[in-house]
Amino acid sequence: MTAIVLYCRPGFEKECGAEIQEKAAWNEIYGYLQLKKNQGIVYFHLNNADEGEILIAKLPLKRLIFARQWFVSLTDTIELPEYNRVEAIIEHLGQEWQYADLRMETPDTNDGKALSKFCRKLGVPLRQGLRSKKMLAPKGQHDGAVLHALFFSGSEVILGYSLGTNTSPHLMGIPRLKFPSQAPSRSTLKLDEAFLYFIPKDEWPTRLTSGMNAVDLGAAPGGWTYQLVRRGMMVTSIDNGPMAESLMDTGQVKHRMIDGFKYTPAKQNVYWLVCDMIEKPQRVAKLMAEWLLRGDCKEAMFNLKLPMKGRYQQVQDDLQLIKDMLSEHQVKYELYAKHLYYDREEITVHARLLSPPP
Ligand SMILES: C[S@@+](CC[C@H](N)C(=O)[O-])C[C@H]1O[C@@H](n2cnc3c(N)ncnc32)[C@H](O)[C@@H]1O
Missing domain, CATH: 3.40.50.150 (Vaccinia Virus protein VP39)
Known part of the structure; x- marks a missing residue:
């Protein structure tokens, strides 16, 4: 089933869900919510699968207050094997699309942070595998859809895409800013x-x-x-x-x-x-x-x-x-x-x- 998957601050899933449901309804797109509580992940399951791309094209992400990032799901949560994870992911994607970029992502939680090293490591052969099948554009070419792989563990991932013109440029929509040592407060x-x-x-x-x-x-x-x-x-x-x-x-x-x-x-x-x-x-x-x-x-x-x-x-x-x-x-x-x-x-x-x- 197709869903819009949204990332928000953990603890704000209800607000993020209420907002996407309301703004989708303004576009006459309907569905039901599934909240991953305190993981900062919201699923908006669409009644009509074709409407995922329509919604992420029509509704500017900038108009959503609580969502940091989003994508349209291409799969349900996939169970990955212990070996040949790259092949398993490629198989689930099919080969008709070429993506401009790949984002290896996790929920914004402590468990998610612990997974980020795994994601960086797996990202290397996955990018190579996707490029060799022409499913990922050559480096430096940024136009087109962005492929998201959202990992819940080393063996559970959901795949999806966002549109390059209406997506956050940051992993999970989070900019990493350096605290300037001369500043008087973290604010x-x-x-x-x-x-x-x-x-x-x-x-x-x-x-x-x-x-x-x-x-x-x-x-x-x-x-x-x-x-x-x-x-x-x-x-x-x-x-x-x-x-x-x-x-x-x-x-x-x-x-x-x-x-x-x-x-x-x-x-x-x-x-x-x-x-x-x-x-x-x-x-x-x-x-x-x-x-x-x-x-x-x-x-x-x-x-x-x-x-x-x-x-x-x-x-x-x-x-x-x-x-x-x-x-x-x-x-x-x-x-x-x-x-x-x-x-x-x-x-x-x-x-x-x-x-x-x-
Ligand atoms: C969250 S702090 C501001 C932190 C500041 N932006 C920083 O980056 O260091 C809120 C400040 O608002 C001030 N404040 C609250 N009500 C105020 C008012 N009516 N007039 C002026 N300052 C007020 C408080 O004294 C407090 O210093």
């Missing part, structure tokens, strides 16, 4: 990942560059401010808590010890507003929309904290509040949200106006 990786995920690299020279002014609400001790400073920006950091001395020493940071909900910039020369205040998500969502509508920033990147229960519905309500406020003023806008790898009980949202503020 720094959240904003680093957010910029990488939401802002295309070829647009960095105009949207994420030195000389810009930025405001960081809830900034202490400065992990997010660090990401702005290292990109050459001048930052106003708002927090009652102390900022790292190393950041203050750069001369690029002004620290204001006031309430982030009351601060407004004196001049409309702020490009980036970033916000990591631990506060009610509805309050933060409203604040962000107000900044954009007043023209006090050009782009906003912020976290919305997730509740313990009813997380999917809460996220929908928070985003709807922003959409309603922006639509009321008839501005064009871009709004994307993602549960990023370095996020935990929060999602990251990026918003910007595409027409002048009212």
